[in-house]
Amino acid sequence: MRRRLVMSMLAGGALLASTFFGTGAAAAQPAARTGGVPAEFGTDWHDPVTAAPPVDRPHTTSCRVTLAEAQFRDFTPYRGAYTPPKGCGDRWSKVVLRLDGKVKGRQYDRLGYLHVGGVEILRTSTPEPSPDGIEWHAEKDVTRYSDTFRGPQDVEMLIGNVVDDTYTGVIDVKVTLTFYAGRPEAPAPDRVLTLAGSPDGSTLTTPRNSERIVAEVYATGSGGGCEEFWYLTVADPASYSCKSDHGPYREVQITVDGHLAGIAAPFPNVWTGGWSNPFLWYVVPAPHAFDVRPIEYDLTPFAGLLNDGRPHRVEVSVVGVPTGQSGWSTPVNVLVWQDAHRAHVTGGLTTDRATDLADSSTYTPGSENRVDTEAGHRLTVSGYVNTSHGRVDTTVTRTLANTSAHRWTDGENTDGLDATWTDDETVGVRGQGPARTAHTHRTYTMNGATTLGADDRLRTVLALGDRATVEERQGGRRTAWTRSDDTYSGDAAYTINVPRDQRHAVGTSSERYRRYGTDGCYDRSLATAQGELTEDRSRC
Numbered sequence: 342m343r344r345r346l347v348m349s350m351l352a353g354g355a356l357l358a359s360t361f362f363g364t365g366a367a368a369a370q371p372a373a374r375t376g377g378v379p380a381e382f383g384t385d386w387h388d389p390v391t392a393a394p395p396v397d398r399p400h401t402t403s404c405r406v407t408l409a410e411a412q413f414r415d416f417t418p419y420r421g422a423y424t425p426p427k428g429c430g431d432r433w434s435k436v437v438l439r440l441d442g443k444v445k446g447r448q449y450d451r452l453g454y455l456h457v458g459g460v461e462i463l464r465t466s467t468p469e470p471s472p473d474g475i476e477w478h479a480e481k482d483v484t485r486y487s488d489t490f491r492g493p494q495d496v497e498m499l500i501g502n503v504v505d506d507t508y509t510g511v512i513d514v515k516v517t518l519t520f521y522a523g524r525p526e527a528p529a530p531d532r533v534l535t536l537a538g539s540p541d542g543s544t545l546t547t548p549r550n551s552e553r554i555v556a557e558v559y560a561t562g563s564g565g566g567c568e569e570f571w572y573l574t575v576a577d578p579a580s581y582s583c584k585s586d587h588g589p590y591r592e593v594q595i596t597v598d599g600h601l602a603g604i605a606a607p608f609p610n611v612w613t614g615g616w617s618n619p620f621l622w623y624v625v626p627a628p629h630a631f632d633v634r635p636i637e638y639d640l641t642p643f644a645g646l647l648n649d650g651r652p653h654r655v656e657v658s659v660v661g662v663p664t665g666q667s668g669w670s671t672p673v674n675v676l677v678w679q680d681a682h683r684a685h686v687t688g689g690l691t692t693d694r695a696t697d698l699a700d701s702s703t704y705t706p707g708s709e710n711r712v713d714t715e716a717g718h719r720l721t722v723s724g725y726v727n728t729s730h731g732r733v734d735t736t737v738t739r740t741l742a743n744t745s746a747h748r749w750t751d752g753e754n755t756d757g758l759d760a761t762w763t764d765d766e767t768v769g770v771r772g773q774g775p776a777r778t779a780h781t782h783r784t785y786t787m788n789g790a791t792t793l794g795a796d797d798r799l800r801t802v803l804a805l806g807d808r809a810t811v812e813e814r815q816g817g818r819r820t821a822w823t824r825s826d827d828t829y830s831g832d833a834a835y836t837i838n839v840p841r842d843q844r845h846a847v848g849t850s851s852e853r854y855r856r857y858g859t860d861g862c863y864d865r866s867l868a869t870a871q872g873e874l875t876e877d878r879s880r881c
Contacts, residue, residue: 379871382835382846385473386872387624391631392854392865393827396437396482402522404429408438409455409498413512418499423457423490426520431491434523438463438481440631441515445474447841448510450613452561453500454672455516459535460489461672463516464559464633466612467500468626469619470510471872472841479631483518485676487529490518530555530676536655537672544652545675549685551644552728553678557635558657560593560607560671568668571661572609572760572787573747575712579704581749585663588702589760590716590743592660593671595638597646598653600693603638604720606741606764607659609787611805617791618801620833620848624869628807628827628852635674639768641735642724645688660698682729692723692736710749717742733772740765748790757790775816784808793837800834811858823858847871 404426411419425431440463448470455463462483468475500512536543547554562568567583574585595603611627613619622630640647647653657671680686700716723736745760764783769776789803806828813821833848851868861881868876 378873378875380847382620382623382844382848382872385471386475387869387874388475389468389477389624389626389631390867390874390877391626391628392852392867393628393632394854394856394863394865396435396480398437398519399434399521399523401434402429404520404522406518406520408457408496408516408518410515411498411513413451413453413500413502413514414504416499416501418497421496423494423496425491425493426518429520429522432522432524433484433487433490433520434525435482435521436484436487436490437519437521438483439517439519440465440479441476442467442478443474443476443513444468444470444510446470446472446509446511448502448504448508448512450615450619451500451502451512452563452612453498454559456495456497457486458489458492458494459537460486460533460674461535461559462486462489464561464635464670464672465500466610466630466633467512468613468631469623471623477631481632484525484529486533486674487525488531488533490520528678531679532677534675534677535673536675543654543656545647545655546650546652547644547647547675547677548679549648549650550680550683551648551677552641552680552686552726552733554640554644554647555676556595556603556638556640556655557674557676558593558595558605558638558671559633559635560605560657560659560669561610561633562591562607563668563670566668568662568666569612570615571607571668572745573756573758574661575704575747576702579706579710579712580751581710581712582753585661587661587700588712588714589745589747590661590700590702590714592698592716592718592741593636594658594660595640595673596654596656596658597640597643600643600690601695601720602640602643602655602693602722603737604695604718604739604741605636605638606743606762606783606785607636608634608807609760609762609785609805611787611803616789616801616803617799618833618835618848620835620846621801621803621831621850623872624874625829625831625850625852625867627805627829639735639737640675641726642690642692642722642737644686644726645724646690648686648688648726661700680728686726686728688724688726690722690724691734692721694722695720708750709755710751712745712747714743714745714747716744728772731773733770736767736769738767738769754793755790756792759788761786778814780810780812780814782810797837797839798834799837800832802832803830805829821859823856823860825854825856827854828852851876 613622762785786806831850835844835846864880
């Protein structure tokens with residue numbers, strides 16, 4: 342494992358950029374060693390690192406608790422017990438999760454989860470190791486789960502793994518929680534509920550005085566099957582190895598007692614073996630690979646219905662998955678804010694209106710086959726609750742769109758995609774004071790291709806984008822805003838069907854994460870070549 346930064350690479354960057362980021366189809370070739378950067382990947386490389394911002398931590402009294410410490414060799418979960426910290430009270434300004442991991446030898450990327458009291462607080466994947474070994478870490482703000490952390494809980498963690506004579510990497514992890522005393526910036530949920538405890542795994546009973554309800558879903562396409570690469574699937578009669586009934590469009594839906602309650606575009610996660618080329622991801626992983634971001638649905642319009650004290654069916658489904666086929670994991674947490682001054686909050690659902698789901702995939706055969714997809718959906722739900730501070734009306738409008746062009750040759754020796762997903766959400770709240778709105782616009786992009794040459798040289802060129810704009814208004818006046826842009830690009834090549842030491846792998850990658858808004862500025866860039874970190878620059 343290496344953590345050093347090869348600063349001399351900056352002087353030779355133009356040559357490498359033209360070599361590895363050109364648009365031609367020729368396979369990338371090993372470059373001459375330039376100022377400390379190796380000509381190709383060796384048996385060791387820099388530890389994984391991301392440009393994403395660290396979690397801001399307050400300067401208050403803190404307490405640390407170890408949640409899990411385990412070595413994963415198979416599919417046996419780690420099970421332990423959590424005890425709340427002593428010395429920091431039971432109300433915290435922030436709770437920060439940190440995962441530290443290490444692995445060496447040969448191993449695939451693996452998916453994992455961490456549950457505390459049945460609540461999923463982390464979904465993650467692992468980096469693929471070097472023969473000499475790597476270490477990595479991830480951290481996450483988990484303050485929203487404070488209700489779960491206030492009492493003793495069972496802990497379960499699993500990173501399913503296979504260790505044998507070929508795949509030798511044992512995944513060694515430690516997870517801690519650090520609690521910071523004080524009041525949180527925004528009120529944490531009063532209750533954190535799950536569906537897992539119900540007999541059928543889809544029943545929810547909320548407190549009768551709930552005034553705000555948010556569901557979060559850790560939706561991921563599974564590793565090892567076509568749904569890991571759902572954005573590349575095609576429908577008949579196209580001749581491609583990954584099929585689905587209608588094409589690549591996927592939409593994660595949540596229903597309450599059969600009513601469509603929320604829609605969302607899943608983030609196109611790429612794990613660290615993705616796109617047939619682990620050399621893209623050895624140092625800089627794709628966005629959210631180590632900390633999968635849950636989809637959030639504001640279910641407050643349904644609070645009046647859910648508050649009757651009876652169990653209700655809450656179900657999650659993924660539109661577009663072939664009938665009868667598994668491949669998605671969709672665990673659900675439900676966050677509830679209660680009215681402290683009323684035992685029963687009544688209300689009702691006033692609007693539940695969706696457009697027809699548009700989903701068109703057009704297949705054009707030829708020397709280069711092509712599938713063009715256009716899809717979209719819109720949902721508006723409205724409801725009200727009668728709280729101790731008056732009637733509050735909430736309207737949630739969400740609009741989804743997807744366009745993609747998938748091109749491939751016979752035999753799939755060339756396989757490329759240019760895709761964009763947008764997820765636009767507006768939440769409007771009217772009560773006793775000025776009307777409030779929160780508007781979030783998300784855009785995900787994926788543009789790249791993998792090419793296998795006659796010389797068994799495989800090259801992947803790929804760019805990924807995760808962008809969001811968030812704006813809050815009160816009484817028509819903007820009170821807060823944030824713009825974020827997380828962009829990854831990579832170009833890597835290696836020879837297949839040969840021993841590891843004969844692959845002659847080369848590759849560059851970069852990531853830039855920018856965030857601006859009322860909470861300040863963050864801007865960090867990373868760049869790598871042949872497993873060395875060549876740039877780590879902060880601009881704010």
